[in-house]
Structures are given as structure tokens and as C-alpha cells.
Amino acid sequence: MAKPEISFKCGSCDAAVFENEIATGDKTIKIKKVSFQKRYKNSDGEWKTTHSLDVNDIPKAILALSKAYEYLVLSDKSTGGANSIGNGLRDDNS
Numbered sequence: 001m002a003k004p005e006i007s008f009k010c011g012s013c014d015a016a017v018f019e020n021e022i023a024t025g026d027k028t029i030k031i032k033k034v035s036f037q038k039r040y041k042n043s044d045g046e047w048k049t050t051h052s053l054d055v056n057d058i059p060k061a062i063l064a065l066s067k068a069y070e071y072l073v074l075s076d077k078s079t080g081g082a083n084s085i086g087n088g089l090r091d092d093n094s
Helices: 058-074
Strands: 006-010 013-024 027-041 047-050
Touching: 006 058, 013 058, 027 058
Parallel strands: none
Antiparallel strands: 006 013, 013 027, 027 047
16 A cells, blocks of 8 residues: 555544546646545454544544645645645635
């Protein structure tokens, strides 16, 4: 399995950023995607992965996914890197 570019963990919730290559006609483009999972130990002490959340996991999942989104938006080379205007974040003062 490919190694993530970066991972954001909050408690048992993990959002990881991966870069995929997609072939479109005669050229290949790179697209970044986010994978989300929650890790837990079952009754036998084995580590398992799930996508189901209980009420206490929701804020942790939101934080991990928000950090992944922030990373993707602020590192978008097509918009000048750290410039947050015009790349998905809204600035109501402009």
C-alpha cells in the first residue's frame, strides 16, 4: 500500500492525504485524495479499522478532516501556495 503524503490524527480518527495519478488521454494528472478511518482494539486486543463513528468520535473526525482540507487548500500549487483567497476558502472581507 502506498504511504500517505501526510496524516492528521485526532484520538482514534485519522485522515490521510494520498496523491493518485490519473491517465486522461495522452497525459497523466496528479490528484490528491483523503482517506479516513477510525482505529480501535476489539475484545481480543487486536487492532481493527472502521468507518463508523460514535458521538464522541464526530468532533475528532471533523478536526482530522478539517486539517486535511486545510493542508490541501493551502498547499495547492495552482493558486500560489499559502494564498487562501480563491482556492476554496472564503474571505468575507474582500
